[in-house]
Amino acid sequence: MFAIEKPLPRANEDTAPYWAAAHKGELRLQRCDDCGHVRFPPSALCPRCLSQHHEWVKLSGRATVFSWIVVHQSQHPAFNGDTPYNVTIVELEEGPRMHTHIVDCPNDQIRIGMPVEVVFDRVNDEVTLPKFRPAKSK
Numbered sequence: 001m002f003a004i005e006k007p008l009p010r011a012n013e014d015t016a017p018y019w020a021a022a023h024k025g026e027l028r029l030q031r032c033d034d035c036g037h038v039r040f041p042p043s044a045l046c047p048r049c050l051s052q053h054h055e056w057v058k059l060s061g062r063a064t065v066f067s068w069i070v071v072h073q074s075q076h077p078a079f080n081g082d083t084p085y086n087v088t089i090v091e092l093e094e095g096p097r098m099h100t101h102i103v104d105c106p107n108d109q110i111r112i113g114m115p116v117e118v119v120f121d122r123v124n125d126e127v128t129l130p131k132f133r134p135a136k137s138k
Protein backbone atom coordinates (compact mmCIF):
# COMPACT_ATOMS: atom_id res chain seq x y z
CA MET A 1 0.00 0.00 0.00
CA PHE A 2 1.35 3.41 -0.90
CA ALA A 3 0.01 6.84 -0.20
CA ILE A 4 -1.17 8.90 -3.14
CA GLU A 5 -0.07 12.49 -2.78
CA LYS A 6 -2.44 15.34 -3.42
CA PRO A 7 -1.67 17.42 -6.50
CA LEU A 8 -0.23 20.80 -5.57
CA PRO A 9 -0.08 24.05 -7.50
CA ARG A 10 3.12 24.77 -9.38
CA ALA A 11 4.14 28.39 -9.68
CA ASN A 12 4.79 29.87 -13.11
CA GLU A 13 6.03 33.27 -14.26
CA ASP A 14 2.63 34.89 -13.67
CA THR A 15 1.70 33.18 -10.40
CA ALA A 16 5.05 33.02 -8.57
CA PRO A 17 4.50 36.30 -6.62
CA TYR A 18 1.04 35.06 -5.53
CA TRP A 19 2.46 31.81 -4.13
CA ALA A 20 5.49 33.51 -2.59
CA ALA A 21 3.23 35.96 -0.74
CA ALA A 22 0.96 33.14 0.47
CA HIS A 23 4.02 31.34 1.80
CA LYS A 24 4.77 34.47 3.87
CA GLY A 25 1.20 34.58 5.16
CA GLU A 26 -0.01 37.37 2.87
CA LEU A 27 -2.79 37.39 0.32
CA ARG A 28 -1.52 39.48 -2.60
CA LEU A 29 -3.06 40.02 -6.01
CA GLN A 30 -2.27 42.22 -8.97
CA ARG A 31 -3.83 45.67 -9.11
CA CYS A 32 -3.72 47.36 -12.50
CA ASP A 33 -1.69 50.59 -12.47
CA ASP A 34 -3.86 52.05 -15.22
CA CYS A 35 -7.47 51.21 -14.27
CA GLY A 36 -7.18 49.98 -10.67
CA HIS A 37 -8.78 46.60 -11.36
CA VAL A 38 -7.72 43.89 -8.88
CA ARG A 39 -7.56 40.57 -10.69
CA PHE A 40 -7.47 36.85 -10.06
CA PRO A 41 -6.08 34.57 -11.32
CA PRO A 42 -2.74 36.28 -11.94
CA SER A 43 -2.08 37.21 -15.54
CA ALA A 44 0.34 39.25 -17.63
CA LEU A 45 -2.37 41.62 -18.92
CA CYS A 46 -5.22 43.36 -17.16
CA PRO A 47 -8.42 41.63 -18.38
CA ARG A 48 -10.28 44.95 -18.17
CA CYS A 49 -7.95 47.36 -20.03
CA LEU A 50 -5.10 45.11 -21.32
CA SER A 51 -2.46 47.12 -19.47
CA GLN A 52 0.81 45.33 -18.72
CA HIS A 53 1.45 47.50 -15.69
CA HIS A 54 0.47 46.31 -12.25
CA GLU A 55 1.45 46.20 -8.61
CA TRP A 56 1.15 43.24 -6.26
CA VAL A 57 -0.96 44.63 -3.42
CA LYS A 58 -1.64 43.07 -0.04
CA LEU A 59 -5.36 42.39 0.43
CA SER A 60 -7.42 42.53 3.61
CA GLY A 61 -8.02 38.78 3.61
CA ARG A 62 -11.71 39.42 4.21
CA ALA A 63 -14.30 37.86 1.93
CA THR A 64 -17.81 36.47 1.81
CA VAL A 65 -18.99 33.08 0.61
CA PHE A 66 -20.30 33.43 -2.96
CA SER A 67 -21.14 29.75 -3.54
CA TRP A 68 -20.06 26.29 -2.44
CA ILE A 69 -20.57 22.60 -2.96
CA VAL A 70 -19.88 19.58 -0.78
CA VAL A 71 -17.98 16.79 -2.48
CA HIS A 72 -19.11 13.33 -1.35
CA GLN A 73 -17.37 11.28 -4.03
CA SER A 74 -13.83 12.40 -4.66
CA GLN A 75 -12.62 12.65 -8.25
CA HIS A 76 -9.01 12.01 -7.20
CA PRO A 77 -7.91 9.12 -4.97
CA ALA A 78 -5.71 11.37 -2.82
CA PHE A 79 -8.84 13.13 -1.57
CA ASN A 80 -10.87 10.00 -0.78
CA GLY A 81 -10.11 10.28 2.93
CA ASP A 82 -11.27 13.89 3.05
CA THR A 83 -14.88 13.36 1.93
CA PRO A 84 -17.23 15.01 2.49
CA TYR A 85 -15.35 18.28 1.88
CA ASN A 86 -16.39 21.68 0.60
CA VAL A 87 -15.19 23.48 -2.51
CA THR A 88 -16.09 27.12 -2.13
CA ILE A 89 -15.97 30.31 -4.15
CA VAL A 90 -15.39 33.37 -2.02
CA GLU A 91 -15.73 36.97 -3.12
CA LEU A 92 -12.84 39.01 -1.76
CA GLU A 93 -13.52 42.41 -0.23
CA GLU A 94 -11.47 43.89 -3.09
CA GLY A 95 -13.71 42.23 -5.71
CA PRO A 96 -12.13 39.11 -7.21
CA ARG A 97 -13.64 35.68 -6.63
CA MET A 98 -11.48 32.65 -5.93
CA HIS A 99 -11.96 28.94 -5.41
CA THR A 100 -10.93 27.82 -1.97
CA HIS A 101 -11.79 25.60 0.95
CA ILE A 102 -13.62 26.67 4.12
CA VAL A 103 -11.99 25.37 7.30
CA ASP A 104 -13.03 25.48 10.97
CA CYS A 105 -16.69 25.23 9.94
CA PRO A 106 -18.94 22.19 9.47
CA ASN A 107 -20.07 21.91 5.84
CA ASP A 108 -23.74 22.20 6.82
CA GLN A 109 -23.09 25.59 8.42
CA ILE A 110 -21.60 27.26 5.35
CA ARG A 111 -23.95 29.94 4.02
CA ILE A 112 -23.93 32.28 1.03
CA GLY A 113 -22.85 35.72 2.19
CA MET A 114 -21.10 34.36 5.27
CA PRO A 115 -18.14 36.56 6.26
CA VAL A 116 -14.85 34.67 6.11
CA GLU A 117 -11.18 35.50 6.52
CA VAL A 118 -8.07 34.02 4.98
CA VAL A 119 -5.87 31.51 6.78
CA PHE A 120 -2.76 29.90 5.37
CA ASP A 121 -2.25 26.15 5.15
CA ARG A 122 1.49 25.52 4.91
CA VAL A 123 1.55 22.22 3.01
CA ASN A 124 5.35 21.89 2.71
CA ASP A 125 8.49 24.03 2.44
CA GLU A 126 7.40 25.41 -0.93
CA VAL A 127 3.59 25.48 -1.02
CA THR A 128 1.14 27.35 1.18
CA LEU A 129 -2.53 27.29 0.28
CA PRO A 130 -4.81 30.22 1.15
CA LYS A 131 -8.01 28.90 2.73
CA PHE A 132 -10.81 30.68 4.56
CA ARG A 133 -12.55 30.32 7.92
CA PRO A 134 -15.56 32.07 9.45
CA ALA A 135 -14.54 35.65 10.23
CA LYS A 136 -13.63 36.30 13.84
CA SER A 137 -12.87 39.98 13.48
CA LYS A 138 -14.45 42.89 11.68
Ligand SMILES: [Zn+2]
Nearest residue numbers: 032035046049
Ligand atom coordinates in the same frame (compact mmCIF):
# COMPACT_ATOMS: atom_id res chain seq x y z
ZN1 LIG B 1 -6.53 47.72 -16.14
